[in-house]
Amino acid sequence: MILPTERLGVGLGYRPELAADLDRYPGEVDFLEFTGDHCFSPSLMAQAQAWSRRIPGVCHFLSLSIGTAEPLDPEYTEKVGEVLRQLGGPWFSDHLAVTRVQGVDLGHLSPVAFTEETVEIVSRKAIYLQERFGMPFLLENITSHFTLPGASLTEWDLLTKIVERSGCGILLDVNNVYVNASNAGFDPYDFLRGIPLDRVLQIHLGGAVMRDGVMIDSHGHPVPEPVFDLLEFVCDNSPVSAILLERDRNMPAFEELAGDMRRARSILDGARTAESAPAKALPA
Amino acid sequence: MSLLIYQAALARTYLDANLRTAVRAGDQSALAEFDLSPDEFRNIQQLICDRAQEIDLFATTLQRKRVERLSLAYKLLRGHLGPNRWKLLCDRYCAQVTVQAFMTPEQDCARFGAFAKENLDPPAEHADRFEDLLIFEGTKAEVDAVLLPQWSGNAPSDPLPAEARPYLAPHARLRVLRYLPQVLADWANGALPRPVPESAPVHLIFFRRANGADVKVMQIGRWLAALLDRADGRATLPELVEQIASLSRQRMTLQDVWKSMTALASTGIIAFSRPQGEPS
Numbered sequence: 001m002i003l004p005t006e007r008l009g010v011g012l013g014y015r016p017e018l019a020a021d022l023d024r025y026p027g028e029v030d031f032l033e034f035t036g037d038h039c040f041s042p043s044l045m046a047q048a049q050a051w052s053r054r055i056p057g058v059c060h061f062l063s064l065s066i067g068t069a070e071p072l073d074p075e076y077t078e079k080v081g082e083v084l085r086q087l088g089g090p091w092f093s094d095h096l097a098v099t100r101v102q103g104v105d106l107g108h109l110s111p112v113a114f115t116e117e118t119v120e121i122v123s124r125k126a127i128y129l130q131e132r133f134g135m136p137f138l139l140e141n142i143t144s145h146f147t148l149p150g151a152s153l154t155e156w157d158l159l160t161k162i163v164e165r166s167g168c169g170i171l172l173d174v175n176n177v178y179v180n181a182s183n184a185g186f187d188p189y190d191f192l193r194g195i196p197l198d199r200v201l202q203i204h205l206g207g208a209v210m211r212d213g214v215m216i217d218s219h220g221h222p223v224p225e226p227v228f229d230l231l232e233f234v235c236d237n238s239p240v241s242a243i244l245l246e247r248d249r250n251m252p253a254f255e256e257l258a259g260d261m262r263r264a265r266s267i268l269d270g271a272r273t274a275e276s277a278p279a280k281a282l283p284a
Numbered sequence: 285m286s287l288l289i290y291q292a293a294l295a296r297t298y299l300d301a302n303l304r305t306a307v308r309a310g311d312q313s314a315l316a317e318f319d320l321s322p323d324e325f326r327n328i329q330q331l332i333c334d335r336a337q338e339i340d341l342f343a344t345t346l347q348r349k350r351v352e353r354l355s356l357a358y359k360l361l362r363g364h365l366g367p368n369r370w371k372l373l374c375d376r377y378c379a380q381v382t383v384q385a386f387m388t389p390e391q392d393c394a395r396f397g398a399f400a401k402e403n404l405d406p407p408a409e410h411a412d413r414f415e416d417l418l419i420f421e422g423t424k425a426e427v428d429a430v431l432l433p434q435w436s437g438n439a440p441s442d443p444l445p446a447e448a449r450p451y452l453a454p455h456a457r458l459r460v461l462r463y464l465p466q467v468l469a470d471w472a473n474g475a476l477p478r479p480v481p482e483s484a485p486v487h488l489i490f491f492r493r494a495n496g497a498d499v500k501v502m503q504i505g506r507w508l509a510a511l512l513d514r515a516d517g518r519a520t521l522p523e524l525v526e527q528i529a530s531l532s533r534q535r536m537t538l539q540d541v542w543k544s545m546t547a548l549a550s551t552g553i554i555a556f557s558r559p560q561g562e563p564s
Contacts, residue, residue, distance in 0.1 A: 043392075068291060104299070106299065107346055139400060150327075212341070
């Protein structure tokens with residue numbers, strides 16, 4: 001599927017508590033990401049619809065469980081379709097993860113096996129989703145504190161093969177790359193060198209914290225400097241359209257969020273300015 | 285072993301700490317339902333042993349998320365029980381009730397209310413307040429869990445047709461408590477003023493507005509509660525007024541009822557059925 005080229009800019013995940021600040025600081029947020037699962041609630045759907053008339057929006061889902069070796073849940077998929085019909089958007093996304101198996105919902109993103117079988121399972125579903133809803137589907141890389149045994153691929157090889165086979169796009173969570181690299185001891189730029197950056201449309205930018213010797217994707221801390229470096233690298237080498245600042249807990253004053261958003265915007269703008277120049281070489 | 289069976293067995297181990305302990309100890313019967321060969325069992329056992337800290341962290345994160353949501357939904361109960369009893373209750377709940385497929389966080393919270401009622405002994409002296417507390421927070425969670433509220437969309441016209449038949453919307457709940465919510469909150473927080481207020485029937489409607497995420501609680505009068513209790517989409521307003529006339533010394537006019545019904549309809553709390561048929 002051909003990916004859109006329009007630029008959305010820098011945005012935030014919508015939450016009702018943000019409404020007052022969105023009113024108070026018009027123009028600070030270029031787009032909103034709506035958690036599709038929350039919009040199953042009509043009250044939140046009504047809010048999302050109202051906001052999407054004022055600020056462009058994209059839908060991000062949590063529970064397609066695209067990595068499970070069983071068909072997509074028809075009821076959940078129907079709800080996804082209903083949200084997309086009502087909110088629209090240039091694309092929709094979910095995680096490269098397992099969240100549900102045989103009727104048990106984990107309520108959490110758990111890792112897939114890095115194997116050819118997973119490539120086949122996920123690609124088939126991604127193709128189906130794009131055809132059914134007629135819009136690009138983006139897969140997001142998750143954090144994982146362990147790798148399932150029997151891996152025949154690296155995480156970036158897995159993502160690349162799925163993208164190549166299905167034609168879907170990538171929602172690249174640069175903080176997740178940083179966290180996984182820190183915990184597993186690989187170079188995050190190996191990951192970035194290994195994926196088709198031309199398929200990266202959206203970026204998630206978040207904070208991390210070290211807890212008991214393990215790096216955690218907290219969504220509740222400032223964005224670490226190395227993550228901004230990764231962001232800059234990706235923006236310089238991919239057609240990024242949207243950067244989302246993730247912050248779900250320890251919410252700071254809006255001014256602090258706005259500061260991080262301005263910094264991300266300047267990185268995106270800098271990359272765009274340099275669009276006519278040759279792309280920067282990937283680090284060896 | 286198929287990938288699906290492998291994923292299902294792993295999911296169970298993520299969710300169940302006792303099962304993880306059994307698998308680590310080599311108890312093959314712990315995963316008997318998955319019909320694993322000895323090699324397949326060893327494969328999972330090895331993962332759970334080799335990456336014990338990471339998998340426990342993953343499992344703990346999952347439970348922490350659930351308990352955070354429960355703590356928000358049951359603030360009063362948590363305050364009343366204190367941190368230790370609250371933690372024990374949550375641990376028992378999470379161990380006994382795994383998150384079912386597509387049970388939303390709100391549905392999980394609603395289910396917790398029923399679990400708490402079944403598993404907690406009321407305090408000897410204040411059983412009535414304790415019961416009210418569970419009804420109050422449990423109903424809030426229940427209303428919050430309704431995924432598809434049916435907003436009436438058919439607010440009464442002016443003048444209200446005589447044949448209009450009101451009914452409580454499926455996403456709204458009418459409850460009778462013995463104490464005002466504020467009294468319950470004070471009691472749960474240990475700040476009940478002296479003298480303790482006498483109990484009296486308190487009629488509450490729990491509902492959500494179309495444009496709001498939070499569950500609202502509205503106190504209504506006895507006669508309106510009696511009317512709503514009988515409003516099933518079959519009786520007309522004059523019939524309902526007649527039914528509840530004996531409950532009030534002051535006879536209500538249809539205009540009084542119309543005003544109240546208009547206000548309730550505008551919030552989506554009630555709807556009106558079509559004259560000849562079932563609720564629309």
